[in-house]
Amino acid sequence: MQTDKPLRLFFALSCPSDLADAICNWRDSHALGGRPVAQANLHMTLAFLGNQPATAVDGLKQLADSLRVDAFLLQLDQLQMIGKNFACLTPSLSPSPLIDLVGQLHAGLSAYGVVLDSRPFLPHVTLSRQVHALPTIEPRAFRWAVNHFGLYLSENTAQGAHYTELASWSLAAPSR
Numbered sequence: 375m376q377t378d379k380p381l382r383l384f385f386a387l388s389c390p391s392d393l394a395d396a397i398c399n400w401r402d403s404h405a406l407g408g409r410p411v412a413q414a415n416l417h418m419t420l421a422f423l424g425n426q427p428a429t430a431v432d433g434l435k436q437l438a439d440s441l442r443v444d445a446f447l448l449q450l451d452q453l454q455m456i457g458k459n460f461a462c463l464t465p466s467l468s469p470s471p472l473i474d475l476v477g478q479l480h481a482g483l484s485a486y487g488v489v490l491d492s493r494p495f496l497p498h499v500t501l502s503r504q505v506h507a508l509p510t511i512e513p514r515a516f517r518w519a520v521n522h523f524g525l526y527l528s529e530n531t532a533q534g535a536h537y538t539e540l541a542s543w544s545l546a547a548p549s550r
C-alpha cells in the first residue's frame with residue numbers, strides 16, 4: 375500500500391451476511407427503486423473520518439482497542455428517507471450500548487484530532503440511493519445481534535464503492 379496516499383476511513387457495524395441477505399430480499403421484493411446498495415456493503419456507519427494519512431491507522435487501532443462496550447441487539451424496524459433521498463432502515467430505539475459506542479468513538483477521535491461531521495449521529499443502514507418516494511410498506515423488524523465493530527477503508531472502483539475491513543473489535547458479552 376502506498377503510504378503517502380490519504381485513506382478514506384470510517385468505523386462501522388458491518389451487516390452479517392445472513393441478515394444482509396434477508397434485508398436485500400425484502401428490499402428487492404418491494405421495488406424501492408434508485409441505486410440499490412450492494413449486499414456486501416450493507417453497514418451502519420458509527421463515525422466517518424474522511425481522508426486520513428495512512429500513518430494514522432495504527433493510532434486509530436489503538437484508540438479502538440481501548441473502548442469497552444457491551445454487545446447489543448439492534449432492531450431495524452423503520453423505513454425512512456434520509457438526506458439526499460437515501461432509503462434507509464433505522465431502529466426506532468437506539469440501544470444504550472450503541473449510543474455509548476458512538477460516544478466513546480467520537481470522543482476518542484476528537485481527542486486524536488479527527489474532525490467529525492457536526493451533524494448528530496443518526497443510526498441507519500442505507501438500502502438504496504436516489505429513491506424518488508418510499509412505498510407505503512411496513513418494514514418487518516430485522517434483528518441484528520451486534521457483537522463487533524470495525525475500521526473500514528472506502529475506495530471508489532468501476533463497480534462502485536468497495537469497503538475493506540482494516541481491523542475489527544469484539545464487543546463484550548453483557549454482564550447479567
Ligand code: ATP
Pocket residue numbers: 382384418419421422491528529530534535
Ligand atoms: P459513494 O460515496 O462512493 O457513493 P459510500 O457513500 O458508500 O459510496 P463513502 O462516501 O466513502 O462511501 O462513505 C462511507 C460511509 O460513511 C457511508 O455509510 C456514508 O454514508 C458515510 N459518510 C460519508 N460521508 C459522511 C459524513 N460527512 N458524515 C457521516 N457519515 C458519512
Ligand code: MG
Pocket residue numbers: none
Ligand atoms: Mg458517500
